[in-house]
Amino acid sequence: MAKNIEDIETKLWAAANELRGVLSAEEYMHIILGIISLKYISDRFKVAKEKLKETGETLADYTPREFYLTFEAFMVDEGARWDYIMQFANENEIGAKLDQAFLLLEEKNLDLAGLFNKNYNSEGLDQIKLGNVVKVFSNEDFTQKGSEDLVGRIYEFFLGKFFKDRGQKSGEFYTPESVVKLMVDVLKPMTGTIYDPACGTGGILVQAKHYIEKHGGKITNIFVYGQESVQVTWKLAKLNLVFNSFPLEDVKHHPVLGTRNADSFTADQHKGLKFDFVMANPPFNIRKWGQDKLLDDPRWEWGLPPAKNANYAWLSMIVSKLNQHGKAAVVLANGSLSSSQNNELEIRKNFVKNNKVDAIIELPDKLFYTTGIPASIWFFNNDKKTDKILMISPNAVKGRMRSKKLRELTDEDIEGIVELFDRHENGEDIKKEGIAKSVTQNDLVANDYSFVPGRYVGSVEEKVDKEAIKSEIKTLASELKQLLAEFDELVPDVKKAIGQAIAYNDDEE
Known part of the structure; x- marks a missing residue:
């Protein structure tokens, strides 16, 4: 093969x-x-x-x-x-x-x-x-x-070659295999239950199987669950699971991918279930996710996520799905690390106060087939042994360029990050200049709860990469364009509010 x-x-x-x-x-x-x-x-x-x-x-x-x-x-x-x-x-x-x-x-x-x-x-x-x-x-x-996620990789090939624009417009990006491997190797899911609320073709779940087999475990010791909103992709996920010997029902005959394709926010197919591990790469920056229908949802224990960006809805929902000892890894756009608009800062503060966030790994650029949006991995843990958060900067990895536009993490990169994470999990205070640092809650307060690793780890001297700078400018331009589009959408609401305020003052007079 x-x-x-x-x-x-x-x-x-x-x-x-x-x-x-x-x-x-x-x-x-x-x-x-x-x-x-x-x-x-x-x-x-x-x-x-x-x-x-x-x-x-x-x-x-x-x-x-x-x-x-x-x-x-x-x-x-x-x-x-x-x-x-x-x-x-x-x-x-x-x-x-x-x-x-x-x-x-x-x-x-x-x-x-x-x-x-x-x-x-x-x-x-x-x-x-x-x-x-x-x-x-x-x-x-x-x-x-x-030994690889064949269905997902074929989907990745077509996504990159023929219909990548569709993925870019919807914020959906195939999770690179090396990023999935990093998430799995850090969390070490050997037994129990694994859940992916935005499972796509099921690549994260399949990679978990490979980890278990590589480390001498038995696939019968774990059940994988997922949910996917797009019907054709949901079918691919089912195909991927059966190709990799996963049962499509758990011991209670609950369908592990739900009875149908459905939105995880408005039609949770695994309502009431809690999991040992949650791993996900949800769509970035989705602007319409149904907040108005979910205002009193119990999943928003940390605060109501904003209506026009689903990033913190994903984070909150994923944390709510963890059991008492549960752990999670979530890939999100870097903008989520320091956003202060609407209720996102408040949610971030509540995550910290309740000691839910375990680590932040900021990824290098050029990892995704179809987007240049910078991304990070958030790690959560309901059973932390320390109240510190491990911050890891992109300087922790070198990666290998598969092409001029596409990078992948090497096994050496992944092993280095896993070693830092394991030391952090054992209560060791990490301080590696320019690379990683264990951050206290006081450090976070002093930096307005920013989760950007670069604020804490210091800097390392490096040569100027002109191509990287060009890529960064292009990315920033794209983000600015999106922000301007959002501003244009808000203008009518602002005008309406001003008009109402003027009318109210006239009535008062």
């Missing part, structure tokens, strides 16, 4: 080129992902059959669910096997055969029900081009289990 997305990028590009101009980018992404899924499922079934021979048993000795739990593979009827599908790659029947293959898979394996778009035989989809896409992946080998 491809070890990482770069190994099959050429094939993804070739497949996309076959379908471009015929379908929208999102439509052909799902077609390509479905075909790759079929190849993956078929290859894994081959491996399972070989293992089955060694036991002396037959398929008839297992229910589809038992087969999946034993061999981590789905049962695949003849009409859904790759070798059978390939016989029709040059025929006009290829679409009908693919639709039938997915129907057979879903009928046999209930975990797959409803996950695939069965429209490969639809009018307007060129069957010759579709057959060419099938042939693109004919030599791909998925017989070995992969």
Whole structure:
């Protein structure tokens, strides 16, 4: 199996080129992902059959669910096997055969029900081009289990290449794998429950599985939960979970991804549940999140989040979902670290007074495929052993440039941050000039509760990076443009308030 997305990028590009101009980018992404899924499922079934021979048993000795739990593979009827599908790659029947293959898979394996778009035989989809896409992946080998979030990384590829504007407009950004690894390695989720209220394709949940396996744990010791508002992405998350051997229901038969795609604020699919770990990369700076319908919601224990920015609604909701010993990691735009408008400063003060915030890690730039917005990770802990907050600046990591515009954190970067965090968790006072510092509540009060690490860690001498400065100017210009747009929206309200005040004074006179 491809070890990482770069190994099959050429094939993804070739497949996309076959379908471009015929379908929208999102439509052909799902077609390509479905075909790759079929190849993956078929290859894994081959491996399972070989293992089955060694036991002396037959398929008839297992229910589809038992087969999946034993061999981590789905049962695949003849009409859904790759070798059978390939016989029709040059025929006009290829679409009908693919639709039938997915129907057979879903009928046999209930975990797959409803996950695939069965429209490969639809009018307007060129069957010759579709057959060419099938042939693109004919030599791909998925017989070995992969160690990465394949569904999420394919989604990331298409997000970056073909429809990144959609993500930028909605504030949704695919969480880079190295950032997820950092969050997971810091929190160390070996047993218990994990929740992601903005789970996207489920990449954070899948990375948690890899951490558990790497450290000798058992996946049966943990349940993962998530929620996603976009239907097609919710389906991808379900597909990702079943590909990675996660059950779709917990021991109480509660669906771990909810009964449907839904908004986490207005239609919480896990109401009443508390979790050991919460990890999330929610959409940045969402301006309409339904505050007016949730004014008395118990999740706003720390203060009512502002109506025109959901950042602190996410933070408050996530803290409310932690159990007595719960821990959380949340990726948010840097603007959330020091915002003083509306009620955000008050919420930040209450987090500090109740000793909820464990650490802030400010990330370096160029980590996200589709945005240059600077981001940080907030860490919360309901069972802290110290009243200090660990502040870590971007200087703590060097990263590796995957391209001129894209950086990733290295294992060495992650290990260095985890070591600092572990020392902090053990009560050690951290002071590493320009890199990290343990900050007291008095330090925060003196800096008006700013969570910007640079205010506390000091500076290190470094060479001027002209490209970084250009990128920063571009980012600031973008943020200024957004602020001006928000100001324009407020002008009518301000004029209305002034008019009411004048009218009131005239009445008084």
